[in-house]
Amino acid sequence: MSEGSLLDNGSLSSQELSPSTSVKNIEDIARALGVSKSTVSRAISGKGRISPETRERIRSFIEQQGFQINRIAKGLAEARTYNIAVTMPSDTEVQEIPFFQTCLHAIAETLSRSEYDTVVAVTTEHDIASLKRLIRYRKVDGVIHTRPLTTDRSIEFLKEQSLPFVVIGSVADLSVVQVDSDHREACKNATLHLLRQDFSRQVLLAGNPHHQVNKDRYEGYRLALTEGGIKEVKEFFQVPTDLRQLPLQEGYPLVFWNATSKTVLEELIHHILPQGPQCIIGMDDVITAKALHILHRYKVRIPDDVAVVSFHDSTTMEQHLPPISAVHVEIQKLGSLAATLLIDMLEGRKIDAIHRLKADFVIRDSSRAVQKDSTVAMQPSNIGFFKGGLS
The missing domain is CATH 3.40.50.2300 (Response regulator)
Known part of the structure; x- marks a missing residue:
């Protein structure tokens, strides 16, 4: 019997696989263990018919590879990337505006506490190609959109894709989850x-x-x-x-x-x-x-x-x-609240759409x-x- 193959009772053989095996996704796990992708998925999610021995062997192997069951492995099974896109305008003035730097830092810090990573998508008023690529190739689970326009292509595209997103700023569509200062x-x-x-x-x-x-x-x-x-x-x-x-x-x-x-x-x-x-x-x-x-x-x-x-x-x-x-305005609170709301959406928790923070003169x-x-x-x-x- 080859290393990692299934026994007649459906469990894996007792031979250990090398932890150095290169594993990047659920397909690699299945190939390394000589099982189907669906078997790996069932072992990770805890759903479906699978022997306790097989489940434990798969989960042990994933942990040996340096994955975290509660994040990466679960993400593989649920088709999650644990990446969040943050749109940034490409204006030449943006590099001079502390708002975006402070806001991005607050977003990334909040997302990291829930084991999400931040991906920046640079967009313009007429070009949102970078955002489209991230979504069409399923590289992100959600989007935080900054500095909305009065007529915004990014928002229209996100609504069409039915992808969870939060806007930092105000938009006329009150069904869009938005965070802004008064x-x-x-x-x-x-x-x-x-x-x-x-x-x-x-x-x-x-x-x-x-x-x-x-x-x-x-x-x-x-x-x-x-x-x-x-x-x-x-x-x-x-x-x-x-x-x-x-x-x-x-x-x-x-x-x-x-x-x-x-x-x-x-x-x-x-x-x-x-x-x-x-x-x-x-x-x-x-x-x-x-x-x-x-x-x-x-x-x-x-x-x-x-x-x-x-x-x-x-x-x-x-x-x-x-x-x-x-x-x-409380820039850090804006970024942190936007990230928290998006995580709540991804986890299926109910949230309000409109959020306004006080601004002081x-x-x-x-x-x-x-x-x-x-x-x-x-x-x-x-x-x-x-x-x-x-x-």
Whole structure:
């Protein structure tokens, strides 16, 4: 009888197999022991007709190979990979955004405690090929999708595949399991903080209007303006041809979408400063950090000349001199909760679809009240930082 073959009673022969045998999946186990894949599956799952001796021999062999019965072997039987995909946008700015790094770390840490591994799928607004490959080749058991778009191909694809997934962010489909911070309320509070100081000459440097998080932040911003009696804003989706004719001095807040590159921000700030803005708001910490760098080069005094607020907090905002007032969200809690919810889904536990975490507006020195004559602040000749342009 060959090594590892079955006896007449269905049990394995008593001869030991070498632990050095290369075993990577259920098929390798079956081949090494000279049994069928279904026999191995029954031994691992504990279901089906199989002798106690055969079950014990198979399980012992798996353990000898370094597998863990409660994870790898069970995964083989249940066709699980114990891998979770996390989608990450491929924007060049992403590497500069601490949010994604912190969130990914929290996800991976939480998943690892349940013996799941993390696989990153890089996607764009128009290209989700990497995500499709992972799912079509059954390399992952579920997906955590970050930064949803107003029209999101990844979400539509995941719904079609009937694969468990959780979104970090807000989506209109309330059947989708989603975890987000209350951006609307926090950004509303941030804007009201400025309006209480009679800062109506506001400039909002916004990001991509197709990102749902930017839409949510903007809705909170507009709610505050309406509450403060400001019903009209001037929105621009590209740099205006004549930046000298902006109606900032008329009391209209200005909103510049897609103001993410240093070149665009440089041009906007260069023409906005002479018009005497009372405050500049960055839609996120990266935009705000770039704007602060330009303002510093113009020798702008914050908040004496211009108040600055960010709709997203980070250590960069906190450690800036002066510290920047910002909307603070619990990034680690977002990532950890998303991972926990996905594990619950995979284990068949019942969960709620909508989860909202509180976000806080943290007031720091960059937006504190400053006693000054607002009519003087509007005159470029009286703003020392703008004389002579960049230094």
